[in-house]
Amino acid sequence: MYDKITAPTTGAKITFKNGEPVVPDNPIIPFIRGDGTGIDIWPAAQKVLDAAVETAYKGKRKISWFKVFAGDEACEVYGTYQYLPQDTLTAIKEYGVAIKGPLTTPIGGGIRSLNVALRQIFDLYACVRPCRYYPGTPSPHKTPEKLDVIIYRENTEDIYLGIEWRQGSEIGDRLISILNKELIPATPEHGKKQIPLDAGIGIKPISKTGSQRLVRRAIKHALLLPKNKQMVTLVHKGNIMKYTEGAFRDWGYELAVSEFRSECVTERESWILSNKESNPNLSLEDNARKIEPGFDALTSDKQAQIVEEVKTVLDSIWESHGNGKWKDKVMVNDRIADSIFQQIQTRPDEYSILATMNLNGDYLSDAAAAIVGGLGMGPGANIGDECAVFEATHGTAPKHAGLDRVNPGSVILSGVMMLEYLGWQEAADLIKKGLGDAIANRQVTYDLARLLEPPVEPLKCSEFADAIIKHFG
Numbered sequence: 001m002y003d004k005i006t007a008p009t010t011g012a013k014i015t016f017k018n019g020e021p022v023v024p025d026n027p028i029i030p031f032i033r034g035d036g037t038g039i040d041i042w043p044a045a046q047k048v049l050d051a052a053v054e055t056a057y058k059g060k061r062k063i064s065w066f067k068v069f070a071g072d073e074a075c076e077v078y079g080t081y082q083y084l085p086q087d088t089l090t091a092i093k094e095y096g097v098a099i100k101g102p103l104t105t106p107i108g109g110g111i112r113s114l115n116v117a118l119r120q121i122f123d124l125y126a127c128v129r130p131c132r133y134y135p136g137t138p139s140p141h142k143t144p145e146k147l148d149v150i151i152y153r154e155n156t157e158d159i160y161l162g163i164e165w166r167q168g169s170e171i172g173d174r175l176i177s178i179l180n181k182e183l184i185p186a187t188p189e190h191g192k193k194q195i196p197l198d199a200g201i202g203i204k205p206i207s208k209t210g211s212q213r214l215v216r217r218a219i220k221h222a223l224l225l226p227k228n229k230q231m232v233t234l235v236h237k238g239n240i241m242k243y244t245e246g247a248f249r250d251w252g253y254e255l256a257v258s259e260f261r262s263e264c265v266t267e268r269e270s271w272i273l274s275n276k277e278s279n280p281n282l283s284l285e286d287n288a289r290k291i292e293p294g295f296d297a298l299t300s301d302k303q304a305q306i307v308e309e310v311k312t313v314l315d316s317i318w319e320s321h322g323n324g325k326w327k328d329k330v331m332v333n334d335r336i337a338d339s340i341f342q343q344i345q346t347r348p349d350e351y352s353i354l355a356t357m358n359l360n361g362d363y364l365s366d367a368a369a370a371i372v373g374g375l376g377m378g379p380g381a382n383i384g385d386e387c388a389v390f391e392a393t394h395g396t397a398p399k400h401a402g403l404d405r406v407n408p409g410s411v412i413l414s415g416v417m418m419l420e421y422l423g424w425q426e427a428a429d430l431i432k433k434g435l436g437d438a439i440a441n442r443q444v445t446y447d448l449a450r451l452l453e454p455p456v457e458p459l460k461c462s463e464f465a466d467a468i469i470k471h472f473g
């Protein structure tokens with residue numbers, strides 16, 4: 001079955017039923033060490049995960065690790081350019097749940113991202129990145145504890161599909177020519193616009209299916225959160241990219257009110273309902289005036305449309321959602337992408353789950369991680385219906401590679417997400433306690449040590465792992 005790897009002789013496969021993992025007590029879990037600092041952070045993470053499972057279950061449960069290769073290490077074992085060998089893909093497909101360190105992607109030319117390839121090959125459509133503060137973590141922000149968000153990033157499409165053509169390439173030039181001569185002139189709204197002849201060209205597909213399955217997962221997650229965190233914010237730049245990012249927003253709302261009608265309320269619906277609650281005699285037109293700034297300056301057609309919207313909402317959900325009942329529902333709202341970057345800093349506690357397209361989620365997850373202590377504290381999971389691959393938000397940080405220096409917290413916390421996904425909450429809780437207590441005792445790696453006041457001597461990557469284990473008890 002495999003060319004150059006051998007599966008552990010003990011352990012059993014995780015299987016999937018209705019999109020959920022069915023987990024034996026001794027699951028075989030493939031891992032990829034990763035490039036760059038993967039050499040430092042993976043062994044540290046593995047040690048902490050094993051210690052937590054042993055402490056929590058005293059041998060009743062154990063992970064059988066299965067080493068598989070990707071990136072530079074794969075080329076050493078399989079030969080030049082063998083960055084993502086078939087063995088690795090077969091093992092991940094076979095065992096369903098895997099964890100990985102970061103993998104390098106060259107800028108400009110060279111191979112396309114192995115990280116993105118894994119997400120696409122296994123249809124891991126939801127990239128879940130929680131950003132939560134551990135008390136005592138130094139932060140450039142004044143009130144980092146107010147940020148407690150989970151980014152749900154669509155993980156398979158958008159410009160990450162990687163359909164693009166280099167400037168000057170034959171197909172790129174042909175495409176520009178067809179667009180300039182045929183397709184743009186045939187689209188009146190594009191007027192006389194033309195694409196510069198010396199442009200590189202990339203395609204940004206955003207599908208209804210891709211958007212809705214992501215939002216569906218985000219809403220299901222919100223339903224499991226405490227009432228005050230039951231909120232999903234659709235993040236988009238739909239004012240500029242109307243048919244991709246704007247459509248993501250519209251499809252998100254459409255899904256919320258069709259599949260989750262009794263459990264959700266949209267922000268706009270909540271305004272309409274609360275306007276009527278404050279004044280039961282409010283006319284439909286005055287209600288419309290309150291929800292739409294500049295209502296009186298709108299054309300009569302537009303005004304009629306908004307009045308109709310108000311009527312439809314009151315007719316359809318006043319019974320189920322009115323008189324304050326909407327306050328117990330999952331609130332679905334939307335924010336423009338640039339604005340959300342300032343909102344998570346200025347009003348962090350107003351947000352909970354942020355549902356995003358691929359590129360926006362990539363940017364936003366680094367920015368949010370920075371608020372709660374930096375990339376060393378940013379875990380993540382790539383989840384599909386029949387496979388899950390856990391990995392940190394950050395990359396290979398090449399300048400720190402091999403120095404036993406960087407913070408393994410992000411991979412360790414990705415491992416915590418994996419344990420929670422397996423249903424091994426006791427082991428996950430031990431690690432969260434150990435990590436929290438190590439930080440509270442100022443036992444931290446360089447990235448956090450440099451922000452602490454007064455400064456402390458940093459621990460090595462491996463020493464931080466040991467400190468976490470010491471603080472289990």
Ligand SMILES: NC(=O)C1=CN([C@@H]2O[C@H](COP(=O)(O)OP(=O)(O)OC[C@H]3O[C@@H](n4cnc5c(N)ncnc54)[C@H](OP(=O)(O)O)[C@@H]3O)[C@@H](O)[C@H]2O)C=CC1
Pocket residue numbers: 037041101102103104105106115374375376391392393394395396397398406407408409410447
């Ligand atoms: N999923 C993946 O595997 C990902 C891979 N990549 C790839 O990684 C490579 C390097 O990308 P780059 O842009 O440098 O981004 P990185 O995320 O690798 O590193 C950027 C900076 O973040 C800080 N940082 C990263 N990891 C840690 C850590 N564990 N502990 C403490 N600080 C950390 C360091 O800051 P400082 O030096 O200031 O302390 C580092 O220089 C690229 O090839 C990129 O494509 C990028 C993102 C994700």
Ligand SMILES: O=C(O)CCC(=O)C(=O)O
Pocket residue numbers: 103104105113114115116362393395
């Ligand atoms: O694949 C890469 O090299 C970068 C991906 C990335 O930045 C991310 O997924 O957050």
Ligand SMILES: [Mg+2]
Pocket residue numbers: 362363366393
């Ligand atoms: Mg990124």
